[in-house]
Structures are given as C-alpha cells and as structure tokens.
Amino acid sequence: MKTTIDLTAGLSADLDIGERIGMLPNVASQRTKNLKGRIAGAKAVTSLCCYCAVGCSTLAYVSDEGRLLDVEGNPDSPINEGHLCPKGSALFGLTVNDQRWTTVKYRAPFSDRYEERPLAWALERIAQLVKKTREATFVREWTDPSSGERKRVNHTLGIASLGGATFGIEENYMLGKLMRSLGVVSIENQARI
Ligand code: SF4
Numbered sequence: 387m388k389t390t391i392d393l394t395a396g397l398s399a400d401l402d403i404g405e406r407i408g409m410l411p412n413v414a415s416q417r418t419k420n421l422k423g424r425i426a427g428a429k430a431v432t433s434l435c436c437y438c439a440v441g442c443s444t445l446a447y448v449s450d451e452g453r454l455l456d457v458e459g460n461p462d463s464p465i466n467e468g469h470l471c472p473k474g475s476a477l478f479g480l481t482v483n484d485q486r487w488t489t490v491k492y493r494a495p496f497s498d499r500y501e502e503r504p505l506a507w508a509l510e511r512i513a514q515l516v517k518k519t520r521e522a523t524f525v526r527e528w529t530d531p532s533s534g535e536r537k538r539v540n541h542t543l544g545i546a547s548l549g550g551a552t553f554g555i556e557e558n559y560m561l562g563k564l565m566r567s568l569g570v571v572s573i574e575n576q577a578r579i
C-alpha cells in the first residue's frame with residue numbers, strides 16, 4: 387500500500403523559486419500578485435517628529451499628487467536610527483485623520499458639556515481675558531525684602547504659557563516673543579516637560 391504522497395509530483399523542473407512555497411506551487415491569485423505596497427513609488431521626504439525635544443528624524447512618504455502616504459523613522463538618523471516611540475509612530479494619524487477635531491470646543495464655567503464656537507469668537511475671548519488678567523496683575527517694580535531695594539521687573543505672574551509639542555520652531559519662536567512682550571515669565575513647553 388502507498389503511504390507517502392509525492393509533493394513534487396506535477397511540478398515543472400524549471401519552476402522559479404519565487405513561484406513556490408516550499409515544494410508546492412505558490413498559489414497566490416493574480417489579484418494578490420498585482421497588489422503593491424502603500425509607499426511603492428512614493429517620494430521619501432526627510433522630516434522631524436514634532437512631539438518632543440529628542441528630535442527623532444522621520445521619512446514622510448509622499449505621492450506624486452503631494453498626498454502623505456506614511457511616516458516612518460529615518461534609519462540614517464544618528465539620534466533614532468529608524469526607531470520612533472509610540473507617539474512618533476502615530477505621526478501619520480496626526481496628519482491624516484478624519485476623526486480629528488477641527489472646530490473650537492468651549493466648556494463654559496460650571497458647565498458639564500462642550501459647545502462648538504467659531505474660531506474668531508475663541509481668539510477674541512482669549513485676547514480679552516489675557517488683557518484683563520495682565521492689567522490686573524502687572525507689576526512694574528518690586529522691592530527686594532532683604533535689601534529694601536526697588537527693582538524694575540515689568541512682569542505678570544497672573545498668566546502662564548504652556549506650548550504644545552506639535553508647535554513648529556517658528557510657532558514656538560512667535561509664542562516666546564509674544565509672552566515675553568506681555569511680561570509673562572512662566573513659559574514652558576510640553577516638548578521639554
Ligand atoms: S515623541 Fe518619540 S518619536 Fe517623537 S521625537 Fe520624541 S522620542 Fe522621538
């Protein structure tokens with residue numbers, strides 16, 4: 387009685403290795419064979435993770451139409467050598483994401499819900515509150531308690547600034563300029579925290 391199966395039976399001797407899985411013919415369908423990688427043919431643009439001060443380098447893959455297809459770690463970077471932490475690995479979703487909020491959400495004092503407001507309304511409210519707080523808390527001179535000496539300080543301790551790590555270099559520069567010109571001394575950025 388025959389107890390073994392000849393797996394090579396029916397195989398052409400000149401079948402390419404790529405057309406086999408082990409000793410069997412590769413049965414991938416034509417549709418599967420036609421599939422291409424998401425970044426096939428895309429242009430890789432060197433960029434930087436925006437999230438923290440480590441400054442990991444990335445490769446942003448862009449299609450011919452300028453559409454972002456994927457973001458990966460840059461293997462040529464001496465800082466991250468192609469690796470990205472979980473935040474950096476989510477960079478693609480930061481940019482291409484139809485769930486992302488694009489409108490202002492406002493929660494009034496003591497309210498338990500958010501309301502949608504126009505961006506212009508939010509900017510006006512922030513400007514008015516900054517002006518009111520600065521005028522109420524601005525200190526021009528301060529007396530040193532140990533020496534009694536009067537010193538010019540021109541600052542406010544009533545306002546603090548916390549920048550987001552998704553800020554670019556130019557945005558952080560502008561924020562720093564604005565805050566210092568207002569006399570704000572408590573300036574921090576999430577990228578450094
Ligand atoms: S957030 Fe992560 S990937 Fe981005 S720069 Fe910092 S360590 Fe690198």
